[in-house]
Amino acid sequence: MTTLAPPPAPVRDDGARHRSAPPADGGLASRARRLFTGAPEDPRWARPALWAILVLATALYAWNLSSITGNTFYDAAVYSGTKSWKAFFFGALDAGSFITVDKPPFALWVMGLSARAFGYGTWQLMLPMVAVGTGSVALLYRLVKRDFGAVAATISALALTLTPITVAITRDTNPDPILVFLMLLGAAALLKSVRTGRLMPLVWSGVAIGFAFNTKMMQAYVVLPAFFLVYLWAANASLGKRIRNLAVGTVALIVSSAWWMVVVDLIPASSRPYIGGSTDNTVWDLVIGYNGFGRIFGASSSVGSQGNGASFGGEAGLYRMFNDTMGGQISWLIPFAAIALVAGLVLRGRAPRTDARRAALMLWGGWFVLHYLTFALAEGTFHPYYVTAMAPGIAALTGAGGLMLHNAFRNGSAAKWGWVLPGAVAVSSVWAVVLLQRASGSGTLYTVAEVVAGVAGAASVIGLLVGRFTKRQRLMGVAALAAVVALLAGPAAYSASAATSSTNGTNPTAGPSTGGMGGMGGGGGQRPSGTDGGPGTNSGTTPSGSGDGQGMGGPPSNSGGTTADGGSTQSGTTDSGTTESGTTESGAGSSTADGRTGGGGMGGGTEVSSAMITYLKKNQDGATWLVAVATDQTASSIILESGEPVISMGGWSGSDNAMTLAKLKSLVKAGKLHYIVVGDSGQGSSNSEISTWVKANGTAVSDYSGLYRLDASDVG
Helix, strand or coil: CCCCCCCCCCCCCCCCCCCCCCCCCHHHHHHHHHHCCCCCHHHHHHHHHHHHHHHHHHHHHHHHHHHHHCCHHHHHHHHHHHHHHHHHHHEEEECCCCCEECCCCCCHHHHHHHHHHCCHHHHHHHHHHHHHHHHHHHHHHHHHHHHCCCCHHHHHHHHHHCHHHHHHHHHHCCCHHHHHEEEHHHHHHHHHHHHHHCHHHHHHHHHHHHHHHHHHHHHHHHHHHHHHHHHHCCCCCCCHHHHHHHHHHHHHHHHHHHHHHHHHCCCCCHHCCCCCCCCCHHHHHHHHHHHHHHHHHCCCCCCCHHCCCCCCCCCCCCCCCCCCCCCHHHHHHHHHHHHHHHHHHHCCCCCCCCCCHHHHHHHHHHHHHHHHHHHHCCCCCCHHHHHHHHHHHHHHHHHHHHHHHHHHHHHHHHHCCCCHHHHHHHHHHHHHHHHHHCCCCHHHHHHHHHHHHHHHHHHHHHHHHHHHHHCCHHHHHHHHHHHHHHHHHHHHHHHHHHHCCCCCCCCCCCCCCCCCCCCCCCCCCCCCCCCCCCCCCCCCCCCCCCCCCCCCCCCEEEECCCCCCCCCCCCCHHHCCCCCCCCCCCCCCCCCCCCCEECCCCCCEEECCCHHHHHHHHCCCCCEEEEEEHHHHHHHHHHHHHCCCCCEECCCCCCCCCCCCCHHHHHCCCCCCCHHHEECCCCCCCHHHHHHHHHCCCCCCCCCCCCEEEHHHHCC
16 A cells, blocks of 8 residues: 655745754753743754844943933833832832822833832832833844744744844833834734634733733824734634634733723722822823823823924924934834835735735734824924834844845846845835935944945945845845945944933933934933942032933932032924033923022922932922922932932922822921922913912021921921
């Protein structure tokens, strides 16, 4: 009897040679070996290349940790969370839990747990950020490799690693790196559900996006239309089952997104902090207003302190990603990714509905396009670092779409594909040279990158065309490698700059300043003489906009040095307002030449010095809060210098209605607050009323302008 041999395994079309698969023993030793050598079907170079990229990513994100100051606003909230579990849960700015930050607290929880486990300091707060940044690279590699092979995955991982704005923001304590990692987890689970048709991966995808929502609210939902479309179109299940599974997954998404919001809003306002950034002290208002439609449409009666929708990334419009500020942060690979997306979808046009490669292209293409349109057209407050969320889509399309273009170019007819790959490389190389010319005069690094991008790009285009028409496969392979060098030379230069320069913790960007709020303006300032996590001494002043005078170390002693305003404008910026001394919000505070910070709002025009902080600590007299000031920026700097809770009466911009006259009187009468900083005028009737009452009933501290002492006897 003749035994039929099994059909041959399909050949992977990823442009690489593979090892023959050895017999799998399935043991622990085999699994450990595969961790370092990769799967048997992988090319020999694949796993070493991945490890090299992960080491590079870790080095870029963690290099010279002592220069990283982080965002003072979030640093103070993390510190407060290490002192109070109530502040930890609510994401309060101060340990007394008077007001929350203007974001949900998941990222603060992650950093806070690290600080509680290892102590509060620079590396303790940065450890989760470096971990999720490198983890995002590894996760993207795995996702692209599953459908397109090791070559595409390696290019994608390298492209994400070298995205300049991703390097800059991962070296910070803003929540965006955690947001990106959670979104990638959601994408991984979604693609697994698409391939298998199973429900649970889709549920876990919804849970991951829900946690992303509790990191940065509505920004996590930008990818949802692509997620829904990909599953509904390509999932390996009947239409009825797809619809049912999507309904269940949506329930998981809603529950995992809304649980913290519902719990907080159900707690009586008197038993929890004021919700910073909201207009009515509810998380729901924060979701749909300040962190929702306010970001898209700008000024609105529902967005409170969002104001006129300031942009640090230039005017809203389709060109925004290519302007002087944003171009060097994110746009390097956009032309190539866009061409690769269109060509890739055309190449898979006749594939079955459940084709995994087309589903992946739809996902990454939707990820890219949705983020691009959202960020380009948003008229509300916009920071360059937001676009790090777009980087995985661009990187995946560059690797996956680029490989598909190369294979089609190598194997297809010259008449049909002879122009697509060389054309994409040419356009992207020219754009890289344009971006690097904007940085001309900023250093040898950018000059070298410009030469490399131009020469490698030209060599790649010529090599591809000559190789195609002479049918020299090796030449086309070398030309493709030259294309990778040409496309990544510029991002590599900007990323190296971001890794080796002190950052502006409030508005981090990579590379030289080329316009607007771009560049690495706002250095980290002087470091404390003490070690991280313990008392230190401020040995100098810190520029406004860059964080507090002691980085992310433990609260230093008050001998010498001054705090600085960590604010950033939300009422519009000009080139003259974006120097290394940072920018401040309208009415929210200002920084003087000697480093003292202005109170802004109810404390407008006043200055908070280290000498004042020393006085306040000496005369705190058992009060819960050291002092009440106008804004989060001033409060956060004082919290980090003093180690004591400080009330921010007006939130981020000074316009929150967190403090009322009745609440102030209650705190003073109970002995929980003795000192308040007020200015000449307030922002709104409530603040003006408070300023008037404090000046009429409090005792002015003559040595410190704007500082008043209030005791229970002063409350009528």
